[in-house]
Amino acid sequence: MLYGEEDKARIQSTAPIFGSKEEGQAIPLYRLGEASMDPRIAYRLVKDELLDEGNARQNLATFCQTYMEDEAILLMSETLEKNAIDKSEYPKTAEIENRCVNIIADLWNAPKAEKYIGTSTIGSSESCMLAGMALKFSWRKRAEELGLNVMAQKPNLIMSSGYQVCWEKFCVYWDIEMRVVPMEIDHMSLNIDQTMSLIDEYTIGIVGILGITYTGKFDDIAALDQRLTAYNNTTDYKVFIHVDAASGGFFTPFVNPELVWDFRLKTVISINASGHKYGLVYPGIGWVIWRDTSYLPEELVFNVSYLGGEVPTMAINFSHSASQLIGQYYNFLRLGVEGYRAIHRRTKDVALFISHEITNLGLFDIQNSGENLPIVCYSLKEGLDINWTLYELADRLAMKGWQVPTYPLPDNLENCVIQRIVCRADLGFNMAQEFKDDFVEAIDYLQKVKLESPKEVKPRSQGFTH
Numbered sequence: 001m002l003y004g005e006e007d008k009a010r011i012q013s014t015a016p017i018f019g020s021k022e023e024g025q026a027i028p029l030y031r032l033g034e035a036s037m038d039p040r041i042a043y044r045l046v047k048d049e050l051l052d053e054g055n056a057r058q059n060l061a062t063f064c065q066t067y068m069e070d071e072a073i074l075l076m077s078e079t080l081e082k083n084a085i086d087k088s089e090y091p092k093t094a095e096i097e098n099r100c101v102n103i104i105a106d107l108w109n110a111p112k113a114e115k116y117i118g119t120s121t122i123g124s125s126e127s128c129m130l131a132g133m134a135l136k137f138s139w140r141k142r143a144e145e146l147g148l149n150v151m152a153q154k155p156n157l158i159m160s161s162g163y164q165v166c167w168e169k170f171c172v173y174w175d176i177e178m179r180v181v182p183m184e185i186d187h188m189s190l191n192i193d194q195t196m197s198l199i200d201e202y203t204i205g206i207v208g209i210l211g212i213t214y215t216g217k218f219d220d221i222a223a224l225d226q227r228l229t230a231y232n233n234t235t236d237y238k239v240f241i242h243v244d245a246a247s248g249g250f251f252t253p254f255v256n257p258e259l260v261w262d263f264r265l266k267t268v269i270s271i272n273a274s275g276h277k278y279g280l281v282y283p284g285i286g287w288v289i290w291r292d293t294s295y296l297p298e299e300l301v302f303n304v305s306y307l308g309g310e311v312p313t314m315a316i317n318f319s320h321s322a323s324q325l326i327g328q329y330y331n332f333l334r335l336g337v338e339g340y341r342a343i344h345r346r347t348k349d350v351a352l353f354i355s356h357e358i359t360n361l362g363l364f365d366i367q368n369s370g371e372n373l374p375i376v377c378y379s380l381k382e383g384l385d386i387n388w389t390l391y392e393l394a395d396r397l398a399m400k401g402w403q404v405p406t407y408p409l410p411d412n413l414e415n416c417v418i419q420r421i422v423c424r425a426d427l428g429f430n431m432a433q434e435f436k437d438d439f440v441e442a443i444d445y446l447q448k449v450k451l452e453s454p455k456e457v458k459p460r461s462q463g464f465t466h
């Protein structure tokens with residue numbers, strides 16, 4: 001074949017990437033390069049840059065989804081350009097969000113006699129900020145009406161020391177005193193007696209956690225509701241519960257519908273959950289619902305234009321893609337109650353299998369077996385004659401690609417170092433079996449080698465908060 005001048009461009013675009021001028025030299029890392037480059041080469045360079053990063057499917061540290069169906073991915077990539085806040089331009093997307101809010105309110109048993117209201121968010125952190133602000137604003141209104149000097153003291157929010165970092169952020173950003181109830185080794189969730197003793201006129205609310213990030217355990221929200229109802233009957237300074245159900249909100253209603261933790265309890269006024277945890281959507285979607293509009297102060301609601309009129313919104317963020325929202329709706333439509341139940345039950349079976357296998361090794365105390373959320377937590381038994389720690393075990397597992405976080409428990413319990421395995425829908429039985437084999441092999445190795453000296457346990461943490 002003969003080539004003329006005009007074929008240069010074509011030859012360029014079919015030239016192998018490895019061997020191209022751009023690939024053959026160092027790319028500028030911290031400033032813009034002068035020239036543009038072929039999209040294929042740019043794609044390959046970025047893709048390769050990410051190559052040796054942890055493999056998401058083997059990341060047993062995260063609650064966030066690492067798998068979605070091809071149809072969901074297609075739908076989401078086809079809707080990336082839609083801005084979720086442009087309700088006027090994308091009224092169908094707005095309607096889809098509205099349907100999701102209704103579906104979730106129903107899932108959490110919002111009473112028909114009240115007027116629930118809710119919104120999508122970027123994740124539970126944003127949801128918790130909104131719910132926390134609503135608590136603060138409505139507390140202030142009630143307290144002022146009762147004649148309290150609301151400026152005399154910082155308002156406070158009560159929760160267990162197993163809180164997720166977003167609550168610390170909330171308290172710092174909005175100047176709230178965080179009243180923390182320490183967890184205890186034989187309990188590891190909210191101590192209700194201590195919680196009640198911390199309440200005063202400046203308490204904006206109590207956070208109950210459905211799925212403590214550290215261990216996956218549940219606070220006893222029903223018991224808290226009972227105590228709080230009795231307390232509220234004795235005072236004008238009523239206190240209410242927000243449930244942080246980031247991980248449990250999309251799991252428990254399908255797997256343990258009989259567990260009462262949601263709007264069936266009268267003092268539970270708002271609930272959040274992450275769509276990207278057991279709602280089975282890729283990261284970037286959360287939800288928050290209030291049981292009645294009266295718990296969401298008007299000052300926090302802003303109107304945006306919608307079909308020639310206005311629609312109320314509540315969000316910290318403004319522009320963001322609607323694709324996550326659409327992915328959530330796809331899952332609701334595609335899976336239904338049956339689908340979610342089947343997937344979550346299977347995930348729980350896998351968790352129980354893993355904790356059973358780990359128990360059988362005889363070296364570990366199981367902190368959470370996966371019977372509530374499919375989270376397996378364990379620590380090394382005391383008094384074992386071994387010279388390795390959970391940190392060395394984590395390193396051995398990492399050599400096979402498994403990321404298993406090892407960290408000390410909060411406050412009070414910081415001497416207890418645990419490891420946590422978060423089972424997700426895409427950790428199938430076969431993969432779990434492989435994990436178990438690698439786990440056993442890692443321990444065999446550690447038992448055989450003579451580590452120079454027992455390594456000091458330096459309680460350090462690695463990524464367990466998500």
Ligand SMILES: *Cc1c(COP(=O)(O)O)cnc(C)c1O
Pocket residue numbers: 063122123124125126128164166209210211212213244245246247274285286465466
């Ligand atoms: C994950 C988690 C959060 C934060 O959720 P994001 O969706 O990641 O913002 C808050 N609270 C609890 C209990 C969590 O598990």
